[in-house]
Amino acid sequence: MSTRRTFIKQAGSITVGFSLLGPLACTTEAQNSAPIIPGGQVDENKIDAWIKLLDDGSIQVITGKMELGQGLSTAILQVAAEELNTPFEKLSLQLAETGVTPDEGITAGSRSMETSAMSVRQASACLREILLEKTAEKYANEIASLQVENGQVSGAGNTYSFKEILDGEQVEKSVFEPTEYYGKTRRKFVGQPLKRPDLEKMVRGEAFYVQDLRFPNMVHARVVRPPSYTASLKSIDDSGLADSPGYVKLVRSGSFLAVLAEKESQAVGLQRSVKGKVTWDTGQELKQADDLASFVKSLPSDTNVDEETGDWADAASGAAITLEATYAKPWVMHAANGPSCAVAIFEDDQLHIWSHSQGVYPLRETIANLVKLPQEKVHVKGVPGSGCYGHNAADDVAAEAALIAMEIPGRHVRLQWMREEEHGWEPYGTAMVMEHRAALDSNGKIQGWQYELWSDAHSTRPTSGDPANLLPGRYVEASFGTPGQGWRGGAIRNAPPIYQTDAFTLTSHIFEGPLRVSALRSLGAYANVFSIECFMDELAEKADVDVFTFRMNHLQDERAIACLERLQEMTQEVNPADNQGLGIGFARYKNSASYCAVAALVEVTDGNPVVKQMWGVIDAGECINPDGLKNQTEGGMIQSASWTLKEAVKWNDQHITSVDWQSYPMLRFKEVSIVEVEVIDRPELPPLGAGEAAQGPAAAAVVNGIYFATGKRVRILPVGRLG
Amino acid sequence: MKSISLTVNGTSQTLELDPGTPLLYVLREELELNGPKFGCGLQQCGACMVILDGKATPSCVLPVAAAEGKEVVTLEGLAKEDGTLHPVQQAFLDEQAAQCGYCLNGMVMHAVSVLDENPAAGEEEIREALDINICRCGTHSRILKAILKARKS
Ligand code: FES
Ligand code: FES
Numbered sequence: 001m002s003t004r005r006t007f008i009k010q011a012g013s014i015t016v017g018f019s020l021l022g023p024l025a026c027t028t029e030a031q032n033s034a035p036i037i038p039g040g041q042v043d044e045n046k047i048d049a050w051i052k053l054l055d056d057g058s059i060q061v062i063t064g065k066m067e068l069g070q071g072l073s074t075a076i077l078q079v080a081a082e083e084l085n086t087p088f089e090k091l092s093l094q095l096a097e098t099g100v101t102p103d104e105g106i107t108a109g110s111r112s113m114e115t116s117a118m119s120v121r122q123a124s125a126c127l128r129e130i131l132l133e134k135t136a137e138k139y140a141n142e143i144a145s146l147q148v149e150n151g152q153v154s155g156a157g158n159t160y161s162f163k164e165i166l167d168g169e170q171v172e173k174s175v176f177e178p179t180e181y182y183g184k185t186r187r188k189f190v191g192q193p194l195k196r197p198d199l200e201k202m203v204r205g206e207a208f209y210v211q212d213l214r215f216p217n218m219v220h221a222r223v224v225r226p227p228s229y230t231a232s233l234k235s236i237d238d239s240g241l242a243d244s245p246g247y248v249k250l251v252r253s254g255s256f257l258a259v260l261a262e263k264e265s266q267a268v269g270l271q272r273s274v275k276g277k278v279t280w281d282t283g284q285e286l287k288q289a290d291d292l293a294s295f296v297k298s299l300p301s302d303t304n305v306d307e308e309t310g311d312w313a314d315a316a317s318g319a320a321i322t323l324e325a326t327y328a329k330p331w332v333m334h335a336a337n338g339p340s341c342a343v344a345i346f347e348d349d350q351l352h353i354w355s356h357s358q359g360v361y362p363l364r365e366t367i368a369n370l371v372k373l374p375q376e377k378v379h380v381k382g383v384p385g386s387g388c389y390g391h392n393a394a395d396d397v398a399a400e401a402a403l404i405a406m407e408i409p410g411r412h413v414r415l416q417w418m419r420e421e422e423h424g425w426e427p428y429g430t431a432m433v434m435e436h437r438a439a440l441d442s443n444g445k446i447q448g449w450q451y452e453l454w455s456d457a458h459s460t461r462p463t464s465g466d467p468a469n470l471l472p473g474r475y476v477e478a479s480f481g482t483p484g485q486g487w488r489g490g491a492i493r494n495a496p497p498i499y500q501t502d503a504f505t506l507t508s509h510i511f512e513g514p515l516r517v518s519a520l521r522s523l524g525a526y527a528n529v530f531s532i533e534c535f536m537d538e539l540a541e542k543a544d545v546d547v548f549t550f551r552m553n554h555l556q557d558e559r560a561i562a563c564l565e566r567l568q569e570m571t572q573e574v575n576p577a578d579n580q581g582l583g584i585g586f587a588r589y590k591n592s593a594s595y596c597a598v599a600a601l602v603e604v605t606d607g608n609p610v611v612k613q614m615w616g617v618i619d620a621g622e623c624i625n626p627d628g629l630k631n632q633t634e635g636g637m638i639q640s641a642s643w644t645l646k647e648a649v650k651w652n653d654q655h656i657t658s659v660d661w662q663s664y665p666m667l668r669f670k671e672v673s674i675v676e677v678e679v680i681d682r683p684e685l686p687p688l689g690a691g692e693a694a695q696g697p698a699a700a701a702v703v704n705g706i707y708f709a710t711g712k713r714v715r716i717l718p719v720g721r722l723g
Numbered sequence: 724m725k726s727i728s729l730t731v732n733g734t735s736q737t738l739e740l741d742p743g744t745p746l747l748y749v750l751r752e753e754l755e756l757n758g759p760k761f762g763c764g765l766q767q768c769g770a771c772m773v774i775l776d777g778k779a780t781p782s783c784v785l786p787v788a789a790a791e792g793k794e795v796v797t798l799e800g801l802a803k804e805d806g807t808l809h810p811v812q813q814a815f816l817d818e819q820a821a822q823c824g825y826c827l828n829g830m831v832m833h834a835v836s837v838l839d840e841n842p843a844a845g846e847e848e849i850r851e852a853l854d855i856n857i858c859r860c861g862t863h864s865r866i867l868k869a870i871l872k873a874r875k876s
Contacts, residue, residue: 069823069860195819202824203812203831205758205798212757245741265741265748268764337762337770337859338825387823387860419763627819631865635822638861661767661857669853672863 041361044102045174047130050123051080052170054092057163059084059151061124062094064104065116066358067198069387070691071628072112074196078624079117082182082189083124088197090151096360096382106359106461108390108519110593110689113624117687125178127171134165183622184683191683193627198384210356210383211341215412218343219248220264221404222271224257225421226475228655229516230283233257233475237277244270251407254477255280258404260413268418285653287514289431292716293328296433296454299511306492310503312439315448319439321542326435327531329717330648331428331515333664338386340393340426341416344405351378351405355398356385359461363395366462367402370473370480378402389639391461391518393417393426396471399462403472420659425471428649429520430456430513432491434531438501444543446554448503451495451532456513458490458523471516485512490523494696497532498588499554515649515656522692525589526640529696530703530717533585537704538713547584547704559595559619559680560588566617566678567597579604580612581708585700589693594620595680596693598637600673602705607722609706611641611673614698619680620690629690630677636694637675642667644699645719729790731756732800742788747771749787750797758798758828762857769829769856773797779829779836781855798828801835811835814873815866822860829856834870846871 042049044064052060061080067073073093081088094101104116128148135153136143139160146155153160183190201208226233233255241247246266251258259274261267289295316322343354351373357363360380368375380398388394401415417425433454439447460469460483467473473480488510495506520526540550548568555561564586576582581604586597599615618633646665650658658664703714712722725742728735731754738753745764750756750773762770764783771783774796782795801809808816811834821827830853837844837852844852849870858866 069821069825071822195816196821199816199819199821199824202821202827203798203808203815204802205756205828207757209757209760209825211760214755263744263748264752265744335859336825337768337823337857338760339762384823386825389859416761419765419767631819631822631862634864635861638863639859642861660765661763666857666859669850669856669863669867672850672861672867674867675864 042100042102044119047123047126047171047173047175049102050120051127053162053166057151057161059086059091059162060094061091061120062101063116063120064096064102065107065112066096066356066382067384068107068358070632071196071625072107073198074194074628075113075624076117076120077197078189078194079121079183080124082186083121083128084151085148085182085188086151088194098360098364098380103361106362106463108358110589110691110693113687114689117624121181121183122175122178125181126173126175129178130171130173131162131165135160138165187683190624191626191681194625196628208384209338210343210354210385211338211416213343213354213383213414215343218412218414219260219262219408220267221258221260221401221413221415222267222418223400223415223421224259224271224274224278225425226255227280228283228286231255231280232283234279234281236274241274244273249408250274251404253403254475254479256403256472256475258400260404260408282654286651286655288653292330292431293326293433296328296431296511299513301454301509301511303507303509305505305507307496307504307506310448310501312448312450312503312505315501315503316439318441319447320442321440322437323440323539323542324435324437325535325538325715326433327534327715328433329431329527329530331431331517332520332643332647333423333428333649333658334389334392334426334520335423335664336386336388336392339417339419339422340397341385341414342398342401343412343414344398344401345412346405346409349377351402353378353380353398353402354383355380355394356383356388357394357398358388358391359463362461362463363398365465366467366470367399369465370399370467370470371402371406389521390429391427391459393422393471395462399470400472403476423659423664424656425516427460427516427518430458430517432524432527434527436531436535438535438539440539440543444545444550444553446499446501446539449497449501450505452507453491453495453528454509454511455491455524456511456517457486457488458517459519460486461518485510486518490519493523493590494525494528494587496591498557498560498591499536499551500556515651521636521639522589522695525587525692526643526695526699529585529587530644530699533587533697533700534703534715537583537707551586560586562680563595563597563617563619566680567599567615570615570617570676570678571599574601576601576708577603579709581705581710583701583704583706583708585697585704587693587696589689593688594618594690594693596633596697598694598697598701600641600698600701600705602702602709604706604709604722609645609719609722610671611702611705614641614673614675614701616675616677616694617680618677618690618693619682621685621688622683623679623681624687626679626681629679632691633677633694634675636692637698638667638672640695640698641673641702644702644717648718725788727787727791729792730794732796740787743786746773746782746785746787746790746795750782750795756797756799760825760828767855769833770826772829772832774832774836777836777839779833798831801831809835811838811870811873814869818865818869818872820862820865820869822862826856826858830858830866834873838870838874842874844874
């Protein structure tokens with residue numbers, strides 16, 4: 001068995017660089033970390049904001065983004081490895097941390113390759129050119145005879161390490177436009193399916209996740225949840241509590257209540273026993289949704305005409321056929337496999353937080369406002385957690401740990417939510433209703449399309465500094481209230497179809513629903529693309545054209561067509577049996593990012609749909625790591641199949657009743673499909689976000705497959721059992 | 724408080740603790756192991772699996788007293804002394820069968836135990852057995868490939 005000391009050592013050397021050296025570690029980081037500028041911002045125009053030489057001669061690559069299981073660490077290391085012609089072993093990676101890394105906002109919207117990776121690429125190429133120049137100057141060499149390789153510069157029979165070239169200096173210059181990007185010209189590392197260095201730590205069970213952090217004298221916290229969103233704490237009978245084993249203290253502020261114990265299992269026990277000792281005012285009843293589509297449409301909403309081109313009346317009047325269909329999707333959860341977790345300590349007037357948040361800087365500002373500390377007194381370090389798929393409870397749990405840590409200065413507080421808290425209290429992806437109407441002419445061309453959708457907001461992230469966006473914000477004494485309506489824009493993501501029509505109208509109705517909501521992977525694109533792509537199949541049938549050709553007849557974008565053609569080739573040999581159907585779905589994410597086409601072979605036995613196999617094609621522009629891109633796309637396809645077939649949040653008049661994996665079923669091994677993904681690599685183009693591209697196309701492929709298998713058109717999700 | 728003895732990754736341990744403490748907390752907190760993860764605490768997801776007397780078992784509910792005198796192997800205990808990975812671990816690396824990797828402990832431990840019992844286990848048998856193991860990232864297809872591959876080595 002290892003001693004605490006060896007564990008601390010092991011964990012301290014994690015290449016993603018979180019230091020576990022106890023309380024001091026936050027201010028004097030282990031050698032692999034950069035110094036913290038308290039409360040500060042890092043100047044992202046400087047080369048050394050993105051890449052630095054460490055004292056031990058190794059190279060640190062810096063990103064303001066987070067590893068969420070999407071393989072970002074590997075891709076970012078790859079672009080740096082390429083420009084410096086230096087393998088992974090010589091590189092380490094610093095993930096998002098306030099005062100240490102550039103402020104890159106939120107790791108979301110599949111934007112990390114376009115932003116962070118490109119910044120690292122440019123800074124690394126600049127560093128290479130500076131190193132070559134300095135070597136030439138210092139050792140009187142011709143630049144042309146020098147080359148960078150394996151962490152050193154060589155030429156004319158000599159090699160010079162980066163360290164000796166720089167001789168203790170950092171490259172603090174601003175970035176400039178380098179003369180060459182090896183990532184575009186050489187592609188020795190970039191474009192290769194390099195293995196993820198973090199995966200070995202995972203298979204060995206080394207400390208890797210925020211859940212694995214341990215500090216000497218750390219206490220464990222659990223929050224005692226109200227019976228409903230709007231309940232308030234009336235009273236608590238704390239008699240005898242202090243005698244519970246391991247009891248440390250109760251923390252209460254308004255209706256926010258937490259227990260602290262020496263051991264984790266004791267904190268869990270206390271959470272259970274305190275629950276029975278609290279009296280709550282139950283608050284308002286939650287509205288019930290008997291019929292999803294009519295419930296959603298009955299909620300008060302604001303209406304906006306988002307787009308109006310061409311003349312619908314004209315298009316409709318000349319139509320051979322007009323077709324209408326209403327689709328709907330329910331509230332769906334992120335439901336991370338590992339419940340959200342954070343560690344915090346308040347010491348020497350500084351609050352330190354370790355979090356798997358997607359945005360350490362916005363979180364810092366919002367927590368500072370919540371605990372009433374100036375921003376420079378708060379430090380947030382990003383540490384990977386369980387995959388989150390958007391804005392889940394990561395920020396909430398960090399805020400709660402911070403509130404609790406303020407009440408017990410000098411001790412690290414570890415808080416992890418229990419399963420029923422993760423399921424029952426995270427912000428969900430909202431329900432939506434999608435109504436389509438289109439007019440087809442006698443040649444099977446779409447003349448006009450009207451799309452009307454209903455949706456709640458798709459992001460209530462803590463980006464404005466308002467603590468109402470953090471769950472405890474509403475419960476603390478002097479409540480910050482509930483967040484106003486979040487970001488509306490997510491609802492119309494991918495709402496305009498990629499297909500050409502003479503007339504198009506988009507109307508959105510944004511409501512405030514009964515459940516807490518925020519960003520779930522792909523936001524509104526999942527529902528929009530699902531419905532558009534099912535509707536395209538319905539239209540194709542009316543036009544009596546096969547589903548591939550019908551789509552291609554309405555596309556001009558060659559990359560879109562290439563994706564569909566490749567998918568068609570991949571599935572050419574598939575010969576569905578009688579109870580099987582092959583469906584497809586396609587979209588260009590955000591109509592400006594990756595193209596993704598998906599096919600699903602679905603088998604229906606006794607009303608039970610099972611996806612046997614899925615095929616995907618993705619064009620994400622320049623591909624940094626084909627295997628990483630495939631992995632993410634495969635995952636998106638399977639996850640989307642799970643949402644589509646099985647998932648819906650349920651509640652009663654009090655609160656959420658989907659509180660575990662039985663009351664919120666998801667796709668499991670027995671029914672999961674085999675997936676196969678092909679990448680169309682376009683090295684000459686910029687890389688595009690890809691992590692969310694498959695959600696919509698996969699949903700449509702599955703539902704369209706069900707139609708071909710059974711003749712039943714499912715329009716309301718989840719599919720469940722077919723009647 | 725009670726004194727409980729069990730073997731963990733080949734080392735015998737005697738611990739003074741509440742015998743009702745779930746084994747998972749004992750492994751993570753007392754023995755500072757990271758392999759077994761808390762996922763649900765309800766025996767519904769498999770994140771916490773360990774091999775108990777040769778069989779993959781969720782450790783999140785099981786009281787440590789029930790493991791008295793038994794042999795527990797965790798993810799950390801699979802590799803050889805010299806660091807060589809178990810064929811199942813190696814296959815997961817080769818197939819890059821993880822995204823966030825939070826489920827990986829349960830997937831690997833369960834696969835090891837299924838293949839120990841039946842080295843020729845087929846795809847159906849593996850799917851059936853691993854049905855308890857949740858992967859929220861949707862890595863199943865790769866995981867299945869990895870396990871089928873490990874079977875050959
Ligand atoms: S944590 Fe034990 S089965 Fe889920
Ligand atoms: S890889 Fe994230 S839960 Fe399986």
